[in-house]
Amino acid sequence: MKSHLDTNVIPPSRQREAPRAGLTWIGQSIKRVEDPRILTGNGGYIDDFKVPGMAHAAMVSSPHAHARIVSIDTSRAKALPGVIGVYTGEDLASVVDPCPSFASPPIPQTAIAVGKVRHVGEVVAAVVAEDRYIAEDAAELVEVEWEVLPANVDIEASAAATGDALLHPDDRESNVALDESFNFGPVEEDFAAADHIIKRRLRWHRSSAQAIETCGVVAQFDPYKGGYTIHCNSNFYNFIPFVIGGSLRVSPGEMRIVPKLAGGSFGSKVFSHKIIILTAGLARLAGVPVKYIEDRLEHFTNSDSHGSDRLYDAELAVDKDGTFKSLRFTVLDDYGAYLQFGVGTHGNAMAQVTGPYTIGSFGMRVKAVLTNKCQQGPYRGFGSEVTNWLMERMVDAAANELGQDPLALREQNMIKPDAFPYMIPTGNIYDSGNFQKVLAEAKQMFDLDGWREKAKKMRAEGRCVGVGVATCMERSVYGPTEWWSLNNKETPGFTLTSTPESISVHFDPSGKLFVTLHSPMVGNSPETVVTQILAERLTVAPEDIVFNYSDSQSGFNGVGPQGSRFTAMIAGACVSASIKLEERLKRFGAHMLQRRPEDVELRNGMVAVKGLKDQEKSFGEIALTSSFFRLSFPDGEEFDSGLETTAVYDHPLSTDPDEDRKHLGIFYPIVGHICHIVAVEVDPGTGKVEMLDYAAVHDNGTIVNPRTLAGQVWGGTANGIGTTLSEQFHYNSDGQFTNPNFAEFAMPTANEMPRNFKLGHVETPSPFTEYGIKGGGEGGRLGAPSALTSAIEDALSDHGVKITSLPVTPPVLRGLIRDAEQMAAG
Template sequence: MSIKDIVIPPSRRKIGPAKSYNHIGKPMKRLEDPPLLTGTGQFIDDVVLPHMAHAAVLRSPLAHARIVKIDTSAAEALEGVVCVLTGEDVAKTNDPQFGSGNGIEQYCIAVGRVRHVGETVAAVVAESRYIAEDALELIEVDYEELPVIATVEQGIAATGDGILHPNHENGNIAFECNYDFGTVEEDFAAADHVIQRELRWGRTSGMPIETSGAVASYNPGRSKFEVYSNSSMYNYFGHGIAASLRVPPSKLNVIPVYAGGSFGSKMFAHKVPTLTATLARAAGRPVKFIEDRIDHMLSSDQHGPERVFDCSVAIKGGKMTSVKIKTVDDYGAYAQFGVGHHGNALSQVTGPYDIGSVRYDLKAVLTNKCQQGAYRGFGAEVSNFMIERLVDAAADELGEDRVEFRRRNLIPKEKFPHIIPTGNLYDSGDYQAVLAKALDKIGYDDFRAEQEAALKEGRYLGIGVATVQERSVFSATEYWMLERDPAFPLSSVPESVGITVDVSGKVVVDLHAPFWGNSPETVVGQVVAELLGVDPTDIIFTYADTDHGLPSAGPAGSRYTVMISGAVVGATEKLVTKMKRMAAVMMGTDEEDVDFRDGIFITRSGNRSKTIEEIATAAYNFRLDFPDSDDFSSGLTVQHVYDHPLTTMPADDRSHLGIFYPIMGHMCHVPVVEVDIETGSVKILRYVAVHDCGTVVNPLTLGGHVRGGTAQGIGSALYEKFCYDENGQFTNASFADYTIPSAYEMPPDIQIGHVETPSPYTEFGVKGAGEGGRMGAPPAVVAAVEDALKPLGVRIDEIPIGPSRLREIIRHSTGG
């Protein structure tokens, strides 16, 4: 099979893009802000239950060791201690964490062996966090040290005690695959030029203000847990936490709270709620546990990718025809998300370029580090960096302008929808228009003269251009599609909503995913207002727990606006149909004679009408005024589950991976930087970001996404990296050493522009936009620094490039 065999399903959308809207596309202030600004929003640390105890955890000081003996007696004897649990205790009541398998198992407390510095060895429940912390110092642990696997090279070569999971049949290789998508060898053999690079991407994480936390209670009479959690996918994968606790999903109610930031790190933060629920069951009373910053850095299970690439691109007639990618990925000690990081990469591995074939060789290696999780981009930001570095390298080696080389290779707008070699679909786009707008906003044509004048003054200015993708609306197939024989080929990834018009005519929306630092109420408010003709600020919002929730994957993978809009369209269609039916009876006419416009049900002659409030009053109070049929049941409440708008299964032979991440955003980021060659510091003077997210729902909140993501991308490019030494010791587990950018390091202004090419597959033509800033900034910033240092012969093949590393690169390039 090949991508030619892929049949693109017809669009299922109900409402296409319009020339103008009443609410969609307007810069409305966030509906979420009043409780946040007044301090009344409930975050996890605000939750206080009667008789609640507090937990703290003892973390391993060693990267790899057997746990020979744990003596908890002194800790248990300390006044105020409720109980102490070890891994052996947990193994009696729990199964491994969700996502464990294939011999790579993880418990919420280490059982028998620790595999990275900071892994939980024991947990104390006490009357206060202070007492619990004091008790930790009284626990004595005997360790038998094992060989430390600090690098992927060591992981690949390891034998014997150097194997982290002896029951895993492939040693320290968590996963390995080799795929050709298309005619790779033929395209390389026919090439005029082959450009090769070795690239490195450093390990980082999202670092939200609020870490992961949970408050749990256990009712032994009902054998039921209640867990307050700031995790996201509780109505999608909550059953995974229940399975770890050895109870059916109906015996676990996960209650959402506001999340103080996530950036992917809380997408499914399952270990903390599982641990807290386990402690509550053992303690016989509610327990609160919230990570401190060191906890979060050492053992959050949410480090981003750490990859090494050996990659090359084939060029014929000035066009890129094929890419070969060999990547080794440092997974850390466990593998909770399987191959999801690389599913993301393969969704847009060719970038916005018209490339016909791809080779992807992957080796995911286990090492004695905290494992990978989700961080804004989830692996696709790394592939953006890789392909953009190849494009810049190709232009340089061919002696061409980097912009002109891009222009020639961008997918033309007439080729959309476009299927890339891996099988994924790009739904729509006008990449030339995005590039042109970005260059115009930055003043690209005038920059070279400015750069030349600055160089005469001894100042090194540079400009970088990155034209990259933002895949959005993931299909669950990405988590297993690279496997030949997946154990659980999940294919559902829905979003749900409930809408009620109450007896007074007010709209109440029940969301089934949490407030995660994004803007769910604002987005839904605008869409509901557009469809029902109500005031968005007049809508009431609630958040369903797992006892009452419908399946919802929540905000992740730049999916939420698209998916919740689809759910709202489905729900309002049901609601309007029922109200129209009731309005017809109330006005003494046929249903076909009733139109709905701007919140009013009106006969086509225009001589009779009913408001939503009038219909609601009748629907709740006057049942006998309507026919004796279920179509006129009392009340106005509907629910709707919206499934992925466009996805297909991978080919059985994996010659392609199907359509799995098709709502494709695009962007062009262009920074101007100045580099101090004496200190290695980089100052960003100007920054332009032009995005195509399809139909824009709210330019204010979208601007926040772009600016915030760009700040994180700048951090990844210039400052941030988790560092481990040869003994697996974490050497920068605080903000004193792990450097995140402040406002001072940001550009004075990030100019944002939009080009709208609506998706033909989503309601209103919306695309995702939550991760784009971070997915565009790293290659753009690196390209600008490299351009500034071109007179010195500098080439940059890695990030981050902090001042000391940049000085080292300059010295090696100039010999001084």
Template sequence: MTIVDRSAPPVRTHKDNRKWVGKSIRRVEDPKFLRGGGGYIADLVTPDMLHVAVLRSPHAHARIAAIDTVAALSAPGVHAVITGARAAALCDPLPDFGPDPANHTWRCLAVDTVRYVGEGVAVVVADDRYLAEDAAALIEVEYEPLDPVVDPERALAEGAPLVHEPLGSNCAYDRTFDFGDVETDFAEADVVIRDRLRWHRSGGQPLETVGAIADFDHATGELTVHTNSLSFTSYLFMVAGTLKIPTNKLDIIPVPAGGSFGSKLFATKPSVIAGMCSREVGRPVVYLEDRVDNMSNCDHHGSDRVYEVELAMMRDGTMRSLKIDTIDDYGAYIQFGVGHHGNALAQVTGPYRIGSVRYRVRAVLTNKNQQGAYRGFGSEVNNWMLEQMVDKAARELGLDPVQVRRQNFVRTFPHFIPTGNVYDSGNYDAVLDQALKLSDYDRWRAEQRRLLEEEGRYIGIGLITAQERSVFSATEFWFWFDEPGAPVTSMPESVTLKVDATGGITATLYSCAFWGNSPETMVAQMVAEEFDVDPYSVSIVYRGSRDGLPATGPGGSRTTVMLAGAVEGATAKIKAKARQAAAHLLEIDPDDLEWVDGGYQVKGVPERRKSLGDIAIALHLFKHSFPEEIESGLEDSKVFDHPYTTMPSADRKDLGVFYPFMGHACHVPVIEVDIETGGVRFLSYAAVHDCGTLVNPRSLAGHIVGGTAQGIGTALYEEFAYDDDGQLQATSFLDYLIPSAMEVPELKIGHAETPSPYTPHGIKGGGEGGRMMAPAALNVAVNDALAPLGVRVTELPMTPDRLLTAIRNARESR
């Protein structure tokens, strides 16, 4: 057995007298967006560009016997029609981390078999989108229908139709991990709580769909792509490989993402389609998904799981061990492998001292659009599962749901959970206390009893306590395998800072442009903190992949922490040079200088100083006033690597530290269930979050509100439902129900701060807050409301039909 190094990195010291970090400011991005100058994909379209439309399969599973494109090619304004077979000649398979690439190939268009309704079989390139859509309708495809399989458990049964026949099975991955002495902990437990839970798929619904503008230059062989995908910049060489062009001939330039919530993470297919088409026709080409494309063919549906869970408990409420057996329906392909469960394993025991875990995951292929990323990336499902078990245990053992959580809290940090991941810091009691106070918990408990007794109203209180892991390490992608194909360990983020001759500061970012976390505001605040300038004076620009330094981009609530490290590192280099220059200008030893109020001054003699502007203009214009070793200009970069990672053990009994900066939250919704209609109405909602040191409380509150709204949708409304024939039942917002402002309650938000000892400023990620907790909290609340009827709901979303069925079944069983 390999011994895992559990030595932590040096503890950082954090200054207390911050001026900008921790202050609520309006986003520096707001003016350009409010004025309509944000530069979204549609804003970049020019009259000379051609447009792409995709012909989608109407079948969930079928062989493509023939395609006739003659009529489409002769339609007005059409420049090209590319079928799956032609696309396979032009492009290699799309990059993915799924099983057995030789027998599981994912392409931008289906070649000989379609595997879900909506899968692209051909594209048309025309003068405008209308002409392209009209021509696509003229393509005649002869299909030979095959039996689909939609239910994940049926997909595992013997004799089930195979989604990928060469694989010989619909199970793409099956492994059981044991962490700690599970058998002993279960044998010594007083009671075992068991449950079966079902989480149906939903997905992020961006206001702007995924798109790309591609321009291939046949003279140079260079391809330029503007895209709103939140791409892994460091791994875009794989996109070049798909397009069969050298990486240094591909420049992917980020543009603002008009909403993502994970659904644009590494969304490479639109860029590949646009790039392929531009190369084929020799003109700039735009492909922007329509809503049906995005809902049926986006490759980013959320988790779709069946759980069989056992929680070993002592009668006094002490948690001992956890057994999890989960089947996850990945759809027709599996681009990210089982990374969703890495997110779960990072915080599998929640905020509790659970000593051992058995975790079995079976990744199942079905005839549905594949999973991708959605806010939480699988860890929000783990939170829901665990909190349902804790709540059921409290009810079965007759324990107070607040007390059973409190008595099991982790209180000593750093804390290593059984998987090997670490919780860096926290104060879960303080978060719980604040939430109880903010929610007026005791008053609502009294009201709950009174309203049931006096008015027959069913009120539920849904207290949960849960984690939000942040800042993933690359080891998460390969610890699943004993012999990983690519055991990468780098997931950096980079920044270049330039101080011009007048002291103005420009920060260059190398991952994605604007997205949910407002990177321009975050970087501006952190630059302002380091240089004592106004954040609105900082200019933020972006570079494409070809000119960029290594960068991973967003995902896993990582970017604020990583950009803070990059800014801190680049600042240190610039200040070191500025100190040398100031020392020369002031004719004093550098050690006798100190940084104060935006410049260097002589210690004890504040009137002898040089501002950053003074130093900058001297370095830009007066080279021969300095010694030879001091070069002109004031600019530097920092590639910031993950601050705290350790390697997994060879036997995978310890997965190492791979998601160490652990946020925490307590949500307390109060709801009323109408037992005649199945409707759920909010009476109150309180949420307290600990994301380490706050950078911009205003922005974080936006994350919490938005994430909670999405969590409400997951819990009550949203579902990508497929019928038995594999037909997607929700291809518009008439059928896929998103909560509006009328369905989302006003939130009372509180914050606690336990700074991370390992990150700049003590920051932890907070971008997935809200959705990490709301589904669990609402499920607990509904079960609390319906407990007098003997109802326990174990399936999300809790639609009125499902609630009424559960109520009716409970009444009939009495």
């Protein structure tokens, strides 16, 4: 049968290291290599860094959601002793152009507002002073005259706004920045033929990662060379020079961007280009090195990293026997005032939008709506956390309407283990999986049957106890077509298709293996996983591996930790480097052993003659000899001294989107699977939810380090719990952000976490990555909201409460219960 997917051909696997049992280092929970320096206070975060003569910046932030800047008087601020300079948007524009954008056509954004402000917290002027205290004093003295404009807060109202309420009237005649529709497969036909259509309106509210460290930059401008040196905590520093060079009016090579250890990112520091451009521009204007570290208020209101904020009208077509046929929805997404990454968060969601289920077609209309809020950026899940929740909500809704058991309905529609690689309607593939095994493991770990009985009994006693099960996908190893594949195909923008990762390695003469990473650490464990993979592949002792991080000039291609890609991608680079280094080790070692290279092998840090015990040379001896005793080897460049190599690994499996967007190609194919099961009790009088029991089983393919993976799952689950129960940014009807602080934006503390968390793993290796490794950085947040929502709804099934919006804070949940009580009372 002809299908819209026929043109999307799966390329052959480039895997070199097959998944296998009996590995020495891969699979061990070794202690993290990174930790001792961090534990003793020597991590080296951006605010720990200083340079001589460095000044400090503070911002004048907009108190209005939407207003024209009539005038700015900086004279009092400039007169304050200790102030070096005070700069407006016009001043900055003399040295800096607008920020880069993945939206096409772009929505112009400047690092300091010019002409008008579009959200509370947007910068209208910047002060550079001797210290941050004085800079803040001066910021208070800047006087701005405003002409307040209508604030767009509601997503649907903003989509219909006109006149003065338009955010970008010079560029767009509407606050809808993008409105595109897609049909992947025979959506209309499938819906027309289906027995039931399940409809839900679902709302997912805005929050953000709020890493405990904010974003920061130390920038220096060299007026003689015309370039910048920029220290920052961006996770993407090897791409950034190219992206921001245009804004800073220098060629990428004229910038040296030096990464610092980031105190958490979860997506929020993926680019952070605006703060880099801002600080660099200030350093140039002020003529001194400038440090700017966002304070918490600025990070909340202006860091361009708010998460998804979506309104869905979704439909699931189901046959009467429970078979899922098709899924479609219209989604409005409140992107805030700008659109830095286009609708990349929806592109991302296309990787796994139909979940672990066999659904033949999928349709979508996506509308990116601009409002007077801080703009969106990445947050753990990058949009797929919402569609996971949507899919699971729709399955629960279908079960409810068809009178079926929600778990049985899931099992009935789940992709079978022999169906991989499995192509979903959007064109992405699921490389491998065994969803049934994950579910079985989770059921057993949780004692699902026992709990369901228990919950029933407790409900009979009048308690509101329920159990929720979620079976979700965790796509990993992202490909960058997600940034642009949903753009209008006439104006696709910058159609990036590379996401490489690389590594440089060399043995020093003492036999230590020096490794240079070209991506920073953000709280992941790059040195630990590289240690384990190199130790595995080269038989080098872990304690003999030494780490460095390159800067953007000394470094090579690297995209960094994001999109659950780093471990799988760096493993590829490690294998490539190991192959090259092994070849050299063997060549030098064999010569020293007076053997042919094909007669030797790597063994416990030695080049050893195959089959013989004491015929061996340690890597140290070979390194020393190859470094200092050139005459011990034959002439010829293959014996050039030293043992070093640089290796790049490109995305293991991606294809282009179809030109007419009948499919989006393969872009996020290394998929994990997760099952979360949770039991909750709701206090119906207060709306408080208590987690009684929790089990999570994740399949992330071959595991490099079980403990660090567990840390990722735990942490992601904590984020998901916050997203579900307590975290929401509140903008009032004037566009004021009313809870930009840690006291009122309620991230879970240790007290809010479940007491009986059980974590299990299934390992279904990828046939496409080295050793079968899959990513695992986002799964917790991709699964927890669905399971918790289901459990709460189950607990309140006697009240008839339906949950269609997150978060369900106690006031929200109590409100739903109150409505249900009033309805029941007539």
